[in-house]
Amino acid sequence: MAFHFPKPTPEQSTTTADAGLADSHHHERPRGLMRWVLTTSHKEIGSLYLIFSLTMFFIGGIFALVVRAELFQPGLQLVEPEFFNQMTTMHGLIMVFGAVMPAFVGLANWMVPLQIGAPDMALPRLNNFSFWLLPVAFTLLLSTLFMPGGAPNFGWTFYAPLSTTYAPPSTTFFILSLHLAGISSILGAINIIATILNLRAPGMRMMDMPLFVWTWLITAFLLIAVMPVLAGVITMMLMDINFGTSFFSAAGGGDPVLFQHLFWFFGHPEVYILILPAFGIVSAIIPTFARKRLFGYASMVYATASIAILSFLVWAHHMFVVGLPLVAELFFMYATMLIAVPTGVKVFNWITTLFRGSITFEPPMLFALAFVVLFTIGGFSGLMLAIAPADFQYHDTYFVVAHFHYVLVPGAVFAIMAAVYYWLPKWTGHYPHERLSQVHFWLSVIGVNLTFFPMHFSGLAGMPRRIPDYALQFADFNMVSSLGALLYGASQLVFVLVIVMCVRGGKKAPAKAWEGAEDLEWSVPSPAPLHTFETPPNFERPVH
Amino acid sequence: MWSVIKSVLAAFFGVQRDQQRREDFEHGKPVSFIIVGIAMAMLLVALVALIATLAAG
Amino acid sequence: MRTLLVRVAAGLTLALISPLVLANGWNMPIGVTALSREIHSLHMTIFWICVAIGVVVFGVMFYSLFRYRRSKGAEAANFHEHTGVEVLWTAVPLLILVAMAVPATATLKNMYDVSDAEIDVMVTGQQWRWRYEYLGEDIAFTSNMSTPREQISGEAEKTENYLLEVDEPLVLPVDTKVRLLLTADDVIHSWWVPELAVKQDAIPGFVNENWVRIEEPGIYRGQCTELCGMDHGFMPVVVEALEKDEYEAWLAERKEAAEQEAMGVDREWELAELMERGEQVYGSICASCHQADGSGSPPAFPALAGNTDMLDDVEWHIDTIINGVSGSAMPAFRSTLNPVEIAAVATYERNAWGNDAGDTVQPSEIVELLEE
Structure with a gap:
C-alpha cells in the first residue's frame, strides 16, 4: 500500500497536528507521576531533560558559590581544603555532565523532531530509558558527598594516580555514575542520529536541515566516538582501584601520562560536544531577529564538520607541560591553531548576517548577541593558550579557568538560555515576560563578566587553579570574582521566575511566535500539541 | 574522481560554489565523498606531522 | 566619516586597555631569563593580534547593531554567500596563524634545548x-x-x-x-x-x-x-x-x-635533644596530615596521639616512617629524611601530646635499618 501525503497549504500545515491528534489510536494515557515515568513523547522527555538540567545547574551553582565564598578573602574561613577540593570537583562534573549536556539533549528532544517534521524521536522507549538513567547516575554521584572519606576530590579531570591510588573510597561510586551518564549519552546520540537520518519530512534534504539539526547530528557522532573512550579509561581506573592492576600506577609499571592521553582524547571532543549545539542555536536566532537569511549556510555546515574532525587531533594541547617530545608539542600546537580558522568563519558568518539586517532585540536575541561577543573573547584566550611556549606560563592557572568559563558560561549556557527564551512560546503558548527577561539578561551579563574577567588577570599574575587559599596579591581580583559569582547565581532565580510565569500564563503566542522565524517548528500551533506531524508535512524550500 | 577530491578540498577549506554543491548532491554518491574525506583527513594529519617534524629539525 | 569613527573607537579601546595590560600584577611578568622575555613577547604579540581582530570584528558587529535597528526603519537586505569574502576570511586568519607559528616554534625549540647545562x-x-x-x-x-x-x-x-x-x-x-x-x-x-x-x-x-x-x-x-x-x-x-x-x-x-x-649519627642522643629536633621535623613534614596536636583526620590520616598500634610496636612504627604504607597517602621517608631526622621524629611522636612511651629511637638504629 502506498502512502499518500496530501500537499498542505500553509493554513493546513498548522492544523495537521490537530488532525493527527483527533484520529490517533492511542491507549489510555497514564496520569500523575506515572505519566512522566513512562512517557515516550519526545516533548515530555525533552521537558524532563530540561528540568533535570536546571536542577543540576542550581546544585552545581551552589557548589561554585561555596568555592567562591571560600576564595572571597585570603585565608581559610569556611571550609577545609579537603572539602574545597570536593566542591571544585563536583561543580565541574555536575555542570559538564549534569547541566550542559542534558540541556542540549533536552533541546534536541523537543526541537529536532519539530524542525525536521518528524512525529517523534525514532526510538521513543530508548529515549525514555536514556533520560531516566540520568537521575540515577547523579543521585549516586551526589550521594558520595555523604560517604566516609567524602566525595571525589581530584578535579573534574580526575588525573591518575590522584584519582586511583590516592583517591577516597567513594571513587568507585563516581566511576559507576559516570558509566551510567555515559550510557545515557550514547543512547541519546544513537536516537538523535536515527531520527535525523530517517525521519526528515519528505522533500527535506540534508542541506535543507536547520543548523541546530546539523550541529546536533555532528555532535551525536562525536558522542558515539568518544564516550566509549571515557568508559574505557574509567574502567581502567576501576581495575586499578579494586582489582590490583597498574594501568596508571608507575610503581606497578603503569603510566600516569597514558591516563591523560586517554582522558583528553575523550575530553577535547567533549568540549565541542558542549559547544556545537550552541552554534546551531545561535545560527537559528540571529537570522530570525535580523530578519535576514544566514549569510553562509553551507560554510557553517562545513565549519562545524571541520571543527569536529580537528577536535580529534588536538587533545594533547591540554598536556603541553607533561613533557611531550618536541615534535608532538609542535604537531598539537599547529593543529590547535588550525581550529581557530573554522571557528572564526562561524563568527564572521553571524556578523555578516547582522550586517544590513533589520534588527530587533527580543530576549533570545540579547542572549545570542552576548554569546557571539563573549564566546569570541573565550576564543581569543583559546588562541593564546594554543601558543605552546606561552602555555608554559598559562597552563593550570586562572587564565585557563577564565578561558573555559568564557566559552562554557556566556558560551554554552547563554546559548541554552537563548534557546529557552526562543522556544518557550512554542513549548508553553506564552511569551516570556519581556521586562523580567531583560532584567535576567543584564544581571547575567554583568555577573558573568565580573566573575570571569578578573580571572584573566589573576592567572597571568601567577595564581594556580584549584587552590583553596592564595597569596595576598590576588586578593582584589578574587573579591570581585566572588561578588560577581553571587550576582550571577542570584540572577538565575529571575530565570526560574520567568519560566514559571511563562508556563502559567502570559501574552499568548501564535504558531509563528517570532516574525522572522522560518523553520518548520513554527508551522505547528503554540503550544505544540502532544502529537505533531503525525502526517508528515511537505517540506518546501524557502524561496529567496 | 577529480571532482570529488576538489569538492572535499573545498569542504575542508569551507567555501564551495552553490552550483557545484547542488551538482554534488544530485549526482555524487555519499560513499565516495566519505572515503575521500577520510583519506584527505589522514593526509592532513600526515602533512601537519611532516611540518612539525621538519620544524623540530 | 566611518573610518574616522572606527579610528576613534580603536584609539579609545587601546587607551582603556593599555594601562591594564602594562600594569604590574595584572599581566604575565617579564621575568629574569632570556626565555621568559621571549615568552612574554610572544604573549604580548598574540594578545595584540587578538585585540586587533577584536576591534575589527566587534566594530563591524556593533556598527551593524546600531545602524540596522528596525526601530530606526532598517529594512533587511537579501544577500548571502559571497565566495570572495569567504575565501578572504578563511585565508587571512590562516596567514596570521602561520606568522604566529614561526616565532612560537623557535621559542619552543629553545625551551627544549637542555644541552650544556653546568x-x-x-x-x-x-x-x-x-x-x-x-x-x-x-x-x-x-x-x-x-x-x-x-x-x-x-x-x-x-x-x-x-x-x-x-x-x-x-x-x-x-x-x-x-x-x-x-x-x-x-x-x-x-x-x-x-x-x-x-x-x-x-x-x-x-x-x-x-x-x-x-x-x-x-x-x-x-x-x-x-x-x-x-x-x-x-x-x-x-x-x-x-x-x-x-x-x-x-x-x-x-x-x-x-x-x-x-657525624651525629654515631653518638647517643638525649631524649630532650631528640624531642627538640623531632618537633621541628614533625612540624614541617608530618603536621599537614597528622595535625600539629597529633589528632590526624581519620579515616585518611590516623591520629598519632594515643595511637596504641604505634606505641606498642616501635619496630612497626619506624618501618612505617621509613617505608610508608603502600596504597595509602603515607609516603616512604627513606630518602626524604636523614637518619637523625627519622630517629628524632619517631622519638617525638612516641613522647608528645600525652604519648608516654618514654623510649628514644637512636639515629644509629635507623642507619642499621636503612642498610638492611
Missing part, C-alpha cells in the same frame, strides 16, 4: 613539599612551606609572602645554565616559577627535563600548579638566585653542615 638539580614533588638534590654534590634537602598555620586560619596577621615562603629555598647561581630533572614520589605535581618561565610537571615514574639560566640575583616565588591533593595550595616553590661566588660559599657551608649531621 649544574643538574633533581626536583622531586611529594605531598606536599619539594625535595631538591644537587646531583654530584651530595646535597639534598626538602623545602616546606613556612607560613604558620595561624596566618592561614586568621589567628595571626598575614605577612608579605603569605603562602609563598619556604624553610629552605632552592639556591642557584646566576648566569649559569641549570638543568632541572623533575619527578614525583606519589601523585603528579607541577613546578612553576612565573619569573623564570619554567613550568614542568613532576610525574611519578617519569623524569622530565627543563632548564633555566637566571640573569639577576633575587628571590623568585611560585607554586605547585597541578592539583595534588589536600594541601596543593600550600606547596610553594622559592628559588634564591645568588652571585656565583656567594653560591660557592653557600655550597661549601651546606656540605659542612651535611658532614656535621653525618
